[in-house]
Amino acid sequence: MADEVVLLDFWASMFGMRVRVALAEKGIKYEGKEEDLTNKSPLLLQMNPIHKKMPVLIHNGKPICESLIIVQYIDEVWHDRAPLLPSDPYQRAQARFWADFIDKKMYNSGWKVWTTKGEEQEAGKKEFLENLKTLEAELGDKPYFGGDRFGFVDIAFVVFYSWFHAYETFGNFSVEAECPKLLAWARRCMEKESVSKSLPDQKKVYEFVAQMRKKYEAE
Amino acid sequence: MADEVVLLDFWASMFGMRVRVALAEKGIKYEGKEEDLTNKSPLLLQMNPIHKKMPVLIHNGKPICESLIIVQYIDEVWHDRAPLLPSDPYQRAQARFWADFIDKKMYNSGWKVWTTKGEEQEAGKKEFLENLKTLEAELGDKPYFGGDRFGFVDIAFVVFYSWFHAYETFGNFSVEAECPKLLAWARRCMEKESVSKSLPDQKKVYEFVAQMRKKYEAE
Numbered sequence: 001m002a003d004e005v006v007l008l009d010f011w012a013s014m015f016g017m018r019v020r021v022a023l024a025e026k027g028i029k030y031e032g033k034e035e036d037l038t039n040k041s042p043l044l045l046q047m048n049p050i051h052k053k054m055p056v057l058i059h060n061g062k063p064i065c066e067s068l069i070i071v072q073y074i075d076e077v078w079h080d081r082a083p084l085l086p087s088d089p090y091q092r093a094q095a096r097f098w099a100d101f102i103d104k105k106m107y108n109s110g111w112k113v114w115t116t117k118g119e120e121q122e123a124g125k126k127e128f129l130e131n132l133k134t135l136e137a138e139l140g141d142k143p144y145f146g147g148d149r150f151g152f153v154d155i156a157f158v159v160f161y162s163w164f165h166a167y168e169t170f171g172n173f174s175v176e177a178e179c180p181k182l183l184a185w186a187r188r189c190m191e192k193e194s195v196s197k198s199l200p201d202q203k204k205v206y207e208f209v210a211q212m213r214k215k216y217e218a219e
Numbered sequence: 220m221a222d223e224v225v226l227l228d229f230w231a232s233m234f235g236m237r238v239r240v241a242l243a244e245k246g247i248k249y250e251g252k253e254e255d256l257t258n259k260s261p262l263l264l265q266m267n268p269i270h271k272k273m274p275v276l277i278h279n280g281k282p283i284c285e286s287l288i289i290v291q292y293i294d295e296v297w298h299d300r301a302p303l304l305p306s307d308p309y310q311r312a313q314a315r316f317w318a319d320f321i322d323k324k325m326y327n328s329g330w331k332v333w334t335t336k337g338e339e340q341e342a343g344k345k346e347f348l349e350n351l352k353t354l355e356a357e358l359g360d361k362p363y364f365g366g367d368r369f370g371f372v373d374i375a376f377v378v379f380y381s382w383f384h385a386y387e388t389f390g391n392f393s394v395e396a397e398c399p400k401l402l403a404w405a406r407r408c409m410e411k412e413s414v415s416k417s418l419p420d421q422k423k424v425y426e427f428v429a430q431m432r433k434k435y436e437a438e
Contacts, residue, residue: 050320062309069315076308089295090281096288
Protein backbone atom coordinates (compact mmCIF):
# COMPACT_ATOMS: atom_id res chain seq x y z
CA MET A 1 0.00 0.00 0.00
CA ALA A 2 1.32 3.43 -0.93
CA ASP A 3 1.71 5.91 1.91
CA GLU A 4 -1.04 8.51 2.19
CA VAL A 5 0.56 11.74 3.33
CA VAL A 6 -1.46 14.91 3.94
CA LEU A 7 -0.10 18.19 5.31
CA LEU A 8 -2.43 20.70 6.97
CA ASP A 9 -0.53 23.87 6.28
CA PHE A 10 -0.58 27.64 5.90
CA TRP A 11 1.64 29.18 3.23
CA ALA A 12 3.29 31.85 5.44
CA SER A 13 3.83 29.53 8.44
CA MET A 14 7.54 28.96 9.10
CA PHE A 15 6.57 25.83 10.99
CA GLY A 16 4.67 24.53 7.97
CA MET A 17 7.67 25.35 5.75
CA ARG A 18 9.89 23.12 7.90
CA VAL A 19 7.70 20.15 7.13
CA ARG A 20 7.56 21.05 3.42
CA VAL A 21 11.37 21.17 3.26
CA ALA A 22 11.74 17.84 5.10
CA LEU A 23 9.23 16.13 2.80
CA ALA A 24 10.96 17.60 -0.27
CA GLU A 25 14.40 16.47 1.01
CA LYS A 26 13.05 12.94 1.33
CA GLY A 27 11.21 13.12 -1.99
CA ILE A 28 7.87 12.26 -0.43
CA LYS A 29 4.71 13.05 -2.41
CA TYR A 30 1.94 14.56 -0.33
CA GLU A 31 -1.28 16.48 -0.52
CA GLY A 32 -1.00 19.96 1.00
CA LYS A 33 -4.24 21.36 2.43
CA GLU A 34 -4.21 25.10 2.98
CA GLU A 35 -5.90 26.21 6.19
CA ASP A 36 -7.76 29.47 6.74
CA LEU A 37 -6.26 31.11 9.85
CA THR A 38 -9.55 32.80 10.73
CA ASN A 39 -11.68 29.71 10.19
CA LYS A 40 -9.79 26.52 10.93
CA SER A 41 -11.12 23.37 9.31
CA PRO A 42 -12.96 20.65 11.25
CA LEU A 43 -10.18 18.28 10.08
CA LEU A 44 -7.51 20.43 11.76
CA LEU A 45 -9.47 20.64 15.01
CA GLN A 46 -9.98 16.88 14.92
CA MET A 47 -6.33 16.10 14.15
CA ASN A 48 -4.79 18.60 16.59
CA PRO A 49 -7.38 19.06 19.35
CA ILE A 50 -4.74 20.07 21.91
CA HIS A 51 -3.01 22.99 20.17
CA LYS A 52 -5.39 23.53 17.19
CA LYS A 53 -2.41 24.68 15.14
CA MET A 54 -0.76 24.05 11.78
CA PRO A 55 1.21 22.17 10.62
CA VAL A 56 -0.23 18.71 11.10
CA LEU A 57 1.13 15.78 9.13
CA ILE A 58 -1.43 13.05 8.58
CA HIS A 59 0.33 9.83 7.67
CA ASN A 60 -2.01 7.00 6.70
CA GLY A 61 -4.76 8.64 8.73
CA LYS A 62 -2.72 9.29 11.87
CA PRO A 63 -1.81 12.86 12.92
CA ILE A 64 1.61 14.10 14.02
CA CYS A 65 1.82 17.65 15.43
CA GLU A 66 4.53 20.22 16.23
CA SER A 67 6.97 20.97 13.42
CA LEU A 68 10.24 19.70 14.95
CA ILE A 69 8.52 16.51 16.10
CA ILE A 70 7.10 16.05 12.59
CA VAL A 71 10.55 16.54 11.00
CA GLN A 72 12.06 13.93 13.34
CA TYR A 73 9.16 11.58 12.56
CA ILE A 74 9.73 12.01 8.81
CA ASP A 75 13.44 11.31 9.33
CA GLU A 76 12.72 8.15 11.33
CA VAL A 77 10.04 6.74 9.01
CA TRP A 78 11.87 7.46 5.73
CA HIS A 79 15.31 6.67 7.19
CA ASP A 80 16.69 5.14 4.01
CA ARG A 81 17.25 8.47 2.22
CA ALA A 82 18.59 11.99 2.89
CA PRO A 83 19.22 11.63 6.65
CA LEU A 84 18.30 14.84 8.47
CA LEU A 85 19.56 14.15 11.99
CA PRO A 86 23.14 12.93 12.52
CA SER A 87 23.55 9.26 13.45
CA ASP A 88 25.89 9.96 16.40
CA PRO A 89 23.92 10.45 19.68
CA TYR A 90 26.05 13.42 20.78
CA GLN A 91 25.66 15.18 17.44
CA ARG A 92 21.94 14.43 17.53
CA ALA A 93 21.69 16.03 20.98
CA GLN A 94 23.53 19.10 19.68
CA ALA A 95 21.20 19.34 16.67
CA ARG A 96 18.17 19.09 18.97
CA PHE A 97 19.68 21.75 21.24
CA TRP A 98 20.06 24.30 18.45
CA ALA A 99 16.65 23.56 16.93
CA ASP A 100 15.18 24.05 20.41
CA PHE A 101 17.13 27.32 20.78
CA ILE A 102 15.62 28.56 17.51
CA ASP A 103 12.12 27.68 18.72
CA LYS A 104 12.57 29.23 22.16
CA LYS A 105 14.46 32.37 21.18
CA MET A 106 14.14 33.34 17.51
CA TYR A 107 10.39 33.16 17.06
CA ASN A 108 9.45 35.26 20.09
CA SER A 109 12.07 37.94 19.52
CA GLY A 110 11.07 38.09 15.84
CA TRP A 111 7.41 38.44 16.88
CA LYS A 112 8.28 41.49 18.98
CA VAL A 113 10.06 43.07 15.99
CA TRP A 114 6.94 43.16 13.81
CA THR A 115 4.06 43.41 16.29
CA THR A 116 5.33 46.16 18.64
CA LYS A 117 6.61 49.75 18.55
CA GLY A 118 8.98 52.05 20.43
CA GLU A 119 10.97 50.66 23.35
CA GLU A 120 9.37 47.23 23.20
CA GLN A 121 10.29 46.93 19.54
CA GLU A 122 13.85 48.13 20.21
CA ALA A 123 14.21 45.48 22.95
CA GLY A 124 12.83 42.83 20.58
CA LYS A 125 15.19 43.91 17.80
CA LYS A 126 18.21 43.80 20.15
CA GLU A 127 17.23 40.32 21.29
CA PHE A 128 16.57 39.16 17.72
CA LEU A 129 19.97 40.36 16.52
CA GLU A 130 21.74 38.82 19.53
CA ASN A 131 20.09 35.50 18.76
CA LEU A 132 21.09 35.76 15.09
CA LYS A 133 24.68 36.41 16.18
CA THR A 134 24.66 33.44 18.56
CA LEU A 135 23.54 31.27 15.65
CA GLU A 136 26.12 32.78 13.32
CA ALA A 137 28.85 31.97 15.87
CA GLU A 138 27.56 28.39 16.13
CA LEU A 139 27.61 28.06 12.32
CA GLY A 140 31.20 29.30 12.23
CA ASP A 141 32.90 28.43 8.96
CA LYS A 142 30.86 25.30 8.31
CA PRO A 143 28.72 25.24 5.17
CA TYR A 144 25.73 23.93 7.16
CA PHE A 145 24.94 23.78 10.88
CA GLY A 146 25.68 20.06 11.10
CA GLY A 147 28.83 20.31 8.96
CA ASP A 148 29.01 19.44 5.28
CA ARG A 149 25.45 18.19 4.94
CA PHE A 150 22.18 20.12 5.02
CA GLY A 151 20.18 18.80 7.99
CA PHE A 152 17.86 19.24 10.96
CA VAL A 153 19.11 22.62 12.28
CA ASP A 154 19.24 24.05 8.77
CA ILE A 155 15.61 23.05 8.26
CA ALA A 156 14.60 24.49 11.65
CA PHE A 157 16.23 27.84 10.88
CA VAL A 158 16.23 28.45 7.11
CA VAL A 159 12.47 29.04 7.13
CA PHE A 160 13.13 32.37 8.89
CA TYR A 161 14.79 33.50 5.66
CA SER A 162 11.37 33.97 4.07
CA TRP A 163 10.50 36.43 6.85
CA PHE A 164 13.83 38.33 6.80
CA HIS A 165 12.54 41.13 4.55
CA ALA A 166 9.59 41.69 6.91
CA TYR A 167 11.80 41.67 10.02
CA GLU A 168 14.33 43.98 8.35
CA THR A 169 11.70 46.45 7.17
CA PHE A 170 9.76 46.69 10.43
CA GLY A 171 12.91 46.52 12.59
CA ASN A 172 14.96 48.83 10.35
CA PHE A 173 18.10 46.70 10.14
CA SER A 174 19.93 44.58 7.59
CA VAL A 175 20.69 40.92 8.25
CA GLU A 176 23.46 41.09 5.65
CA ALA A 177 25.15 43.98 7.48
CA GLU A 178 24.72 42.39 10.92
CA CYS A 179 25.39 38.73 10.09
CA PRO A 180 26.95 38.35 6.63
CA LYS A 181 27.97 34.71 7.17
CA LEU A 182 24.49 33.79 8.25
CA LEU A 183 22.97 35.38 5.18
CA ALA A 184 25.49 33.52 3.00
CA TRP A 185 24.41 30.29 4.70
CA ALA A 186 20.72 31.07 4.05
CA ARG A 187 21.46 31.77 0.38
CA ARG A 188 23.45 28.51 0.22
CA CYS A 189 20.40 26.66 1.54
CA MET A 190 18.18 28.48 -0.99
CA GLU A 191 20.25 26.95 -3.79
CA LYS A 192 18.66 23.64 -2.85
CA GLU A 193 15.39 23.04 -4.65
CA SER A 194 13.91 21.40 -1.53
CA VAL A 195 14.26 24.78 0.19
CA SER A 196 13.60 27.29 -2.59
CA LYS A 197 10.42 25.51 -3.71
CA SER A 198 9.13 25.23 -0.11
CA LEU A 199 9.59 28.85 0.96
CA PRO A 200 7.35 31.68 -0.24
CA ASP A 201 8.70 34.89 -1.70
CA GLN A 202 9.99 37.41 0.88
CA LYS A 203 7.92 40.24 -0.61
CA LYS A 204 4.72 38.21 -0.39
CA VAL A 205 5.47 37.38 3.25
CA TYR A 206 6.18 41.07 3.90
CA GLU A 207 2.76 42.05 2.52
CA PHE A 208 1.09 39.42 4.70
CA VAL A 209 3.00 40.59 7.79
CA ALA A 210 2.15 44.24 7.03
CA GLN A 211 -1.54 43.35 6.96
CA MET A 212 -1.25 41.38 10.19
CA ARG A 213 0.55 44.31 11.83
CA LYS A 214 -2.31 46.64 10.88
CA LYS A 215 -4.71 44.20 12.49
CA TYR A 216 -2.67 44.21 15.73
CA GLU A 217 -2.49 48.00 15.69
CA ALA A 218 -6.26 48.24 15.26
CA GLU A 219 -6.95 45.95 18.21
CA MET B 220 37.55 3.15 29.41
CA ALA B 221 34.74 3.58 31.89
CA ASP B 222 32.26 6.35 31.15
CA GLU B 223 32.73 9.50 33.16
CA VAL B 224 29.29 10.93 33.87
CA VAL B 225 28.77 14.17 35.80
CA LEU B 226 25.44 15.91 36.42
CA LEU B 227 25.31 19.62 37.21
CA ASP B 228 22.12 19.72 39.21
CA PHE B 229 19.99 21.49 41.78
CA TRP B 230 18.01 19.33 44.21
CA ALA B 231 14.61 21.07 43.77
CA SER B 232 14.88 21.36 39.96
CA MET B 233 12.24 19.25 38.23
CA PHE B 234 14.41 19.32 35.12
CA GLY B 235 17.36 17.95 37.10
CA MET B 236 15.10 15.24 38.55
CA ARG B 237 14.22 14.04 35.04
CA VAL B 238 17.88 13.33 34.35
CA ARG B 239 18.32 11.64 37.74
CA VAL B 240 15.38 9.32 37.03
CA ALA B 241 16.66 8.48 33.53
CA LEU B 242 20.17 7.69 34.84
CA ALA B 243 18.68 5.57 37.65
CA GLU B 244 16.44 3.68 35.19
CA LYS B 245 19.52 2.85 33.13
CA GLY B 246 21.61 2.02 36.21
CA ILE B 247 24.32 4.54 35.29
CA LYS B 248 26.70 5.64 38.02
CA TYR B 249 27.40 9.39 38.02
CA GLU B 250 28.76 12.20 40.09
CA GLY B 251 26.09 14.77 40.97
CA LYS B 252 27.37 18.30 41.50
CA GLU B 253 24.99 20.59 43.34
CA GLU B 254 24.84 24.13 41.98
CA ASP B 255 24.17 27.27 44.00
CA LEU B 256 21.28 29.11 42.27
CA THR B 257 22.59 32.50 43.41
CA ASN B 258 26.19 31.83 42.46
CA LYS B 259 26.48 29.49 39.50
CA SER B 260 29.78 27.66 39.13
CA PRO B 261 32.36 28.50 36.44
CA LEU B 262 31.93 24.90 35.25
CA LEU B 263 28.19 25.43 34.64
CA LEU B 264 28.80 28.69 32.77
CA GLN B 265 31.46 26.98 30.69
CA MET B 266 29.34 23.91 29.93
CA ASN B 267 26.07 25.76 29.21
CA PRO B 268 27.11 29.24 28.01
CA ILE B 269 23.87 29.72 26.05
CA HIS B 270 21.21 29.16 28.72
CA LYS B 271 23.42 29.06 31.88
CA LYS B 272 20.93 26.63 33.42
CA MET B 273 20.89 23.30 35.18
CA PRO B 274 20.77 20.41 34.47
CA VAL B 275 23.84 19.75 32.36
CA LEU B 276 25.03 16.21 31.77
CA ILE B 277 28.76 15.99 31.14
CA HIS B 278 29.59 12.70 29.46
CA ASN B 279 33.31 12.04 29.04
CA GLY B 280 33.92 15.79 29.15
CA LYS B 281 31.21 16.78 26.66
CA PRO B 282 28.14 18.74 27.80
CA ILE B 283 24.51 18.01 26.92
CA CYS B 284 21.89 20.58 27.94
CA GLU B 285 18.07 20.80 28.22
CA SER B 286 16.44 18.02 30.23
CA LEU B 287 14.33 16.32 27.54
CA ILE B 288 17.29 16.38 25.15
CA ILE B 289 19.48 14.85 27.87
CA VAL B 290 16.95 12.09 28.56
CA GLN B 291 16.81 11.24 24.84
CA TYR B 292 20.62 11.26 24.70
CA ILE B 293 20.81 8.88 27.67
CA ASP B 294 18.28 6.61 25.98
CA GLU B 295 20.25 6.59 22.72
CA VAL B 296 23.71 6.05 24.27
CA TRP B 297 22.65 3.34 26.74
CA HIS B 298 20.15 1.77 24.35
CA ASP B 299 20.78 -1.79 25.51
CA ARG B 300 18.79 -1.47 28.75
CA ALA B 301 15.49 -0.04 30.04
CA PRO B 302 14.31 1.68 26.82
CA LEU B 303 12.65 5.00 27.60
CA LEU B 304 11.26 6.02 24.20
CA PRO B 305 9.13 3.56 22.21
CA SER B 306 10.80 1.95 19.19
CA ASP B 307 7.90 2.71 16.81
CA PRO B 308 8.31 6.13 15.09
CA TYR B 309 4.65 7.06 15.54
CA GLN B 310 4.68 6.20 19.23
CA ARG B 311 7.97 8.11 19.59
CA ALA B 312 6.37 11.17 18.01
CA GLN B 313 3.42 10.88 20.41
CA ALA B 314 5.79 10.57 23.40
CA ARG B 315 7.69 13.67 22.23
CA PHE B 316 4.40 15.52 21.73
CA TRP B 317 3.24 14.93 25.32
CA ALA B 318 6.65 15.68 26.85
CA ASP B 319 6.64 18.92 24.85
CA PHE B 320 3.10 19.69 26.07
CA ILE B 321 4.30 19.26 29.67
CA ASP B 322 7.21 21.63 29.06
CA LYS B 323 5.11 24.24 27.27
CA LYS B 324 2.03 24.17 29.45
CA MET B 325 2.56 22.64 32.91
CA TYR B 326 5.64 24.53 34.05
CA ASN B 327 4.37 28.02 33.24
CA SER B 328 0.90 27.50 34.66
CA GLY B 329 2.46 25.96 37.79
CA TRP B 330 4.78 28.95 38.09
CA LYS B 331 1.78 31.31 38.13
CA VAL B 332 0.18 29.26 40.93
CA TRP B 333 3.03 29.83 43.38
CA THR B 334 4.48 33.22 42.33
CA THR B 335 1.31 35.29 41.93
CA LYS B 336 -1.81 36.35 43.86
CA GLY B 337 -5.44 37.27 43.27
CA GLU B 338 -6.82 37.12 39.75
CA GLU B 339 -3.51 36.21 38.14
CA GLN B 340 -3.14 33.26 40.51
CA GLU B 341 -6.74 32.16 39.88
CA ALA B 342 -6.10 32.22 36.13
CA GLY B 343 -2.86 30.23 36.65
CA LYS B 344 -4.67 27.71 38.84
CA LYS B 345 -7.47 27.25 36.29
CA GLU B 346 -4.91 26.71 33.53
CA PHE B 347 -2.83 24.35 35.69
CA LEU B 348 -5.87 22.19 36.52
CA GLU B 349 -7.04 22.16 32.89
CA ASN B 350 -3.58 20.95 31.83
CA LEU B 351 -3.62 18.26 34.53
CA LYS B 352 -7.02 17.10 33.26
CA THR B 353 -5.78 17.01 29.66
CA LEU B 354 -2.92 14.79 30.81
CA GLU B 355 -5.25 12.62 32.89
CA ALA B 356 -7.45 12.10 29.81
CA GLU B 357 -4.39 11.16 27.77
CA LEU B 358 -3.31 8.65 30.44
CA GLY B 359 -6.78 7.08 30.41
CA ASP B 360 -6.77 3.64 31.96
CA LYS B 361 -3.18 2.82 31.06
CA PRO B 362 -0.75 2.17 33.91
CA TYR B 363 1.83 4.52 32.32
CA PHE B 364 1.63 7.15 29.58
CA GLY B 365 3.26 4.88 27.01
CA GLY B 366 1.23 1.82 28.03
CA ASP B 367 2.48 -0.97 30.27
CA ARG B 368 6.05 0.31 30.60
CA PHE B 369 7.36 3.35 32.49
CA GLY B 370 8.96 5.66 29.90
CA PHE B 371 9.75 9.08 28.47
CA VAL B 372 6.47 10.90 29.20
CA ASP B 373 6.33 9.44 32.71
CA ILE B 374 9.84 10.80 33.37
CA ALA B 375 8.93 14.20 31.91
CA PHE B 376 5.85 14.50 34.11
CA VAL B 377 6.38 12.54 37.35
CA VAL B 378 8.89 15.11 38.59
CA PHE B 379 5.96 17.53 39.11
CA TYR B 380 4.77 15.16 41.86
CA SER B 381 7.50 16.50 44.16
CA TRP B 382 6.02 20.00 43.74
CA PHE B 383 2.35 18.95 44.14
CA HIS B 384 2.18 19.84 47.85
CA ALA B 385 3.54 23.32 47.11
CA TYR B 386 1.12 23.86 44.19
CA GLU B 387 -1.80 22.54 46.26
CA THR B 388 -1.00 24.70 49.28
CA PHE B 389 -0.45 27.96 47.42
CA GLY B 390 -3.25 27.29 44.91
CA ASN B 391 -5.70 25.90 47.51
CA PHE B 392 -6.74 22.78 45.61
CA SER B 393 -6.27 19.02 45.83
CA VAL B 394 -4.79 17.07 42.94
CA GLU B 395 -6.39 13.93 44.36
CA ALA B 396 -9.86 15.52 44.32
CA GLU B 397 -9.39 17.03 40.84
CA CYS B 398 -7.50 14.21 39.11
CA PRO B 399 -7.64 11.00 41.14
CA LYS B 400 -6.37 8.78 38.29
CA LEU B 401 -3.40 11.06 37.74
CA LEU B 402 -2.46 10.93 41.41
CA ALA B 403 -2.76 7.13 41.35
CA TRP B 404 -0.39 7.12 38.34
CA ALA B 405 2.12 9.36 40.20
CA ARG B 406 2.01 7.04 43.23
CA ARG B 407 2.49 4.05 40.92
CA CYS B 408 5.62 5.73 39.51
CA MET B 409 6.82 6.48 43.05
CA GLU B 410 6.81 2.75 43.78
CA LYS B 411 9.79 2.54 41.44
CA GLU B 412 13.10 3.10 43.23
CA SER B 413 14.46 5.02 40.21
CA VAL B 414 11.75 7.62 40.86
CA SER B 415 11.40 7.65 44.65
CA LYS B 416 15.16 7.97 45.17
CA SER B 417 15.46 10.76 42.58
CA LEU B 418 12.67 13.00 43.86
CA PRO B 419 12.97 15.12 47.01
CA ASP B 420 10.35 15.09 49.76
CA GLN B 421 7.24 17.19 48.98
CA LYS B 422 7.48 19.01 52.34
CA LYS B 423 11.09 20.00 51.71
CA VAL B 424 10.15 21.34 48.26
CA TYR B 425 7.21 23.22 49.83
CA GLU B 426 9.57 24.96 52.30
CA PHE B 427 11.91 25.91 49.45
CA VAL B 428 9.02 27.23 47.35
CA ALA B 429 7.64 29.20 50.34
CA GLN B 430 11.00 30.91 50.76
CA MET B 431 11.21 31.67 47.03
CA ARG B 432 7.67 33.09 47.12
CA LYS B 433 8.67 35.45 49.95
CA LYS B 434 11.59 36.61 47.83
CA TYR B 435 9.26 37.33 44.87
CA GLU B 436 6.86 39.21 47.15
CA ALA B 437 9.70 41.33 48.54
CA GLU B 438 10.87 42.34 45.07
